[in-house]
Amino acid sequence: MNDVDEVAFSGLTEQHRRELHVHCYRMLGSFEDAEDTVQETFLRAWRKRDTFQGRSTFRAWLYRIATNACLDLLAKCRPEPAAGGEVQWLQPYPDRLLDEVDGPESVAVARETIELAYVVAVQHLAPRPRAVLILRDVLGWPAKEVADLLGDSVNSVNSALQRARAGMREHLPAERQDWTGDPDSDAETRAVVRRFTEASVAADIPALTAMLRADARASMPPTPGLRLGRDAVVGDWIADGFDTMTGLRALPTAVNRQPALAFYHWNKAEGVFLPLTLDVLRITGGVVTEVTTFHADRFAGLGLPESLPADGSQ
Template identity: 45%
Template sequence: MARTDLMSRARSGDGEAFRALTEPHRRELQVHCYRMLGSFQDAEDALQDTMLAAWRGLERFDGRASLRTWLYRIATNRCLDVLRSARRRPAKQWDIPGIEPPEPTGLGEIPWLEPYPDALLDGAISVPLGPEARYEQTESISLAFVTALQILPPRQLAVLILRDVLGFHAHEVADMLDTSVESVKSALKRARAGMQRRLPVTTDREPPPAGNSPGEDAIVAKFVSAYESADIDAMVALLTDDVFLSMPPVPLEYRGRDIVARFFAPIFGSGRRYELVPTRANCQPAFGVYRHTPTGIHGSGLFVLALAGDRVCAMTAFEKTVLPKFGLPQSLPGAQ
């Protein structure tokens, strides 16, 4: 069916025609909302609001920009509304009974951070980018990148994503944000400086192995073996000297192999037994973490790893509430 015919039918109230027009952009818009908000749930909500606003406002689409650009305008402004509302998930206290964590080396500022399932990235990060894009799509969905984005002021955050991640022209971004090209350029300059300060310095760090490559599989297998056997020495041997551990919404952060070893030592030494179920998040290896208990093998969280060469340079632990988003069960079959 011709696009003009679909648009005509959608404007006259045909929901199926509207879905046919917007569905090709749905996944990439969800990823856009996720980059802006850092939360999978908030991104889902923002996407729903975007589609509802587009449906209700279709008569105002004048065709000067593409439908895709118009949808990005709506999505970006919906996300800005969320960011300005400050209604984000609060930090949470450490709550593992019987385990006292060591003094942290830092406190996280982004308790609302959530992982993004790779299963939903198909077709979402392979979209054609504009000529202004500066980042690889896999890099711009990594947890380190998304975390750094969340520190930026809302307008700077939006401009950097639209310009440097998606590659829209400055005049397109100015139109989306109802501002001037000069204002966009100024915001982008400040956003780039902010990202430079926040992103880890990786010039001396080996690049990670390719996703799902034999090199990545080998590191993952060693990590799983060490964790499931509670072998602290084997796990520490896999870590870089500057390894970083975070666990949103708990704000505790640890940087350095020795302090991360001290964090895991009482957990491994407590007699707790775990099973790891592989998955992927943010284009990085991840695992559903399941603990053996007297009543069964129950989910306790989700780990996402960042790799450098043949070592683990970062670990992010999330709550068990994210497991269903990855198609993972709350409990595994079998008993202790």
């Protein structure tokens, strides 16, 4: 591809930007790190364009470069999940950007492999088994192609896949098999989100408590500390003074194929509601099983308003 100019080459690579970004995000757990790694991928691709001989598709060639760029980053600065199991570098991925991946590649953003719990579980795997799992189980690559990408034997890839699957079973929620995306559950989920929103704005702790499953969990990346069990989650909310908070507004959104609520807090000095936190909910069987809370610095990257007016318009 030496005879391709930079503009034409950029056009070829840009077609795959979003799906490569999702791939790097799944590998790294960080939206921002994924953004940097995709840029590195395109830079490497341009520099190595003469190595593309057409033996595989251009898309597969880019995935090879992106995967190796992720592995290189993990080798340089691979963080470890905290003692409690939470991933402090975890960042959310807006559904509006996931929707940009369509056609045959849409399998790459299937709900079951982009939800936060799945991304968290992946972060507990060593880098190479992580890559094998994503390439084989998420993208559906044959073992031979994965082996070629990683410079391993097929036997080595199959062994790594088995280890990775075992690791995922250890770290995924017990009800993993219930994540079917059944449209019949949408109405129930919307009802739970609506009640959770109303109770949160009212700081109604008893109502929120009633919506949590007994083994519910909560985390707030990058703040350390995983709350396990309804009592621990509610106790933390009370300790933070949430039960007395007023002046909240909530804006429904969606990240990682999960319902989410962007909370804004009234600022009297500026006369507007300013970003506070983003709560991402995992709902199973009509109850909230996990709340992952992100700080206000995530709002801009998610395309959320920088403020909400006092009159309730948006």
